[in-house]
Amino acid sequence: MPHLRKDPLSDRWVIYAEGREQRPNEFERVERRRADAQCPFCVGNEENTPPAIAVYRAVAGTSASNGDDWTVRVVPNKYPALLASGCADPTQSGIYVLCDAVGAHEVIVETPRHVASLTQLTPQEARLLMRVYSDRIRALQTQPGVQYALVFKNVGPEAGASLEHSHSQIVGTPMVPSEVQRELVACRRLYRQHKQCFFCYVIQDELDHRLRLAAESDRFAAICPYASRTPFELWVLPRQHQSHFERQSPDQLEELADFLQHTIGLLESQHTQFAYNYFLHTAPFDTAPLRHYHWHIEIFPRLTTTAGFEWGAGCFINPVPPEQAAAVLRSNGTHPT
């Protein structure tokens, strides 16, 4: 039975998704799936995924079927890390704490065509994708036991993508994930200290001095954070304060799609076969608009490998300062190749 366990020292949760594999060799199976020529996400292969949760057409709106007349499809993950049933309350077992793996694990197939990166979507597909993120967060808010929805995307084998066809995932979890919780606590503390949202301060500082600004549009900024963990780490943020991703207007969502494609394009023009993750950090479901928290998408390039020092110390070694990375990306943006 899938379940979550809490590490007593770090308070990190670990999901035990035994259903993902009967044998202790899940890693080998992933390799085999990657090599499979028959892509379950390509148009015409809809029967190779579980029945769709939602189907989006570029013009006519949404429906729910396994037909092939779709632009974006949302399906349950075939190997879900979390399940719809169970009890979301943690229980004690001696000194240990565990919890049923209650939640959701959905896959968003971003296009019927076999392409690999967000930048290969048509602008129409990318805009639809941002709307789907927003819709699915709202949908998971109504599911019992789900406290948070984490949207993320893996591109390239180095980034842990087990299928090449461009897709995102959304995991509904029975608690706010520790990385988000840590940000929320720090942002509340910084707000009390400085009477300002931390991210609003960073955005204004970077727009004023342009030290780590990689790109900007009317409503968005792309910034290499001051303490970037990896070369070319990037945050995409709305310039106006906003805590909840899903409260964006349709106009803003469209601009976000264009800006995110542009920003990842800058990274790809600098690095061939660029592998990356991105993930959305947004305020938890059950909150009114928060003055101290600011949603953002973190783009996490996989140009380097984490080694023993990073895992043992919790400290990254980064050979490229964010000022240098931002300057390279800015020059790409202004002088397109």
Added chain:
Amino acid sequence: MPHLRKDPLSDRWVIYAEGREQRPNEFERVERRRADAQCPFCVGNEENTPPAIAVYRAVAGTSASNGDDWTVRVVPNKYPALLASGCADPTQSGIYVLCDAVGAHEVIVETPRHVASLTQLTPQEARLLMRVYSDRIRALQTQPGVQYALVFKNVGPEAGASLEHSHSQIVGTPMVPSEVQRELVACRRLYRQHKQCFFCYVIQDELDHRLRLAAESDRFAAICPYASRTPFELWVLPRQHQSHFERQSPDQLEELADFLQHTIGLLESQHTQFAYNYFLHTAPFDTAPLRHYHWHIEIFPRLTTTAGFEWGAGCFINPVPPEQAAAVLRSNGTHPT
């Protein structure tokens, strides 16, 4: 100039080791070095490393030279992440905190022969290596500005090893690394709650019930931790309470070498081309023996890839529960193939 920056949200430090590369493509250079047939760590190539800090011979004790009559060699890292000079006090820059990259970065070449894993060392080499770990921790305790010494080892390209020849590294840092600090704080809290060292409790529990015990010797135990982040994660711990690695007796260090080789051998007999990191968590320099902290070596297998969910949530997905991993390793140990 290399320096450290603190992330305002996570309090994680990041080392900016610009000296490691002039261009923003350190990652490509690492690939090239890996492909280089001329191994700088093989006997006879001593001039390809900086002059040795210490040279150990199996019989005649230590000396310091670049000759070829050695068993274990300690040399400065050619691309150091931290340097001997600078000011170890953090300074404020607006809302940000930074610090000179004061410290040390040493490489321990474990054998004159070109082998790749700890298990390929002779028992004599492995025993000498444990003594070197202990000696180098003591040596770094006397270096101004160094607060901690993290010993680690990377084996295999998936684990971030840039050179194949079996080697360890030791990084002296100007602060206690956040992963260690977090353990210290949690262990102090758990000690107050339970009037017992957390690790002592775990060792006794696993020796009693053998749910997650992978191997044991007179003085050591190898345990798959309750909330293992990755398949086959393992902790190697002394059965008797001890907070500081470097306070072990010569006898105990020898038994540790044998036991660590045995334990990694169990993992390698289960997985071909097994890539792993290990790192030593021990009490900080400036403390008397601690009742609440227990040194241990964490073996971190690299069988799976971290993806967007792990980085975005701070939560791992593990398809192999530690009970299953330990049972597999135990059966390997009792029925050698």
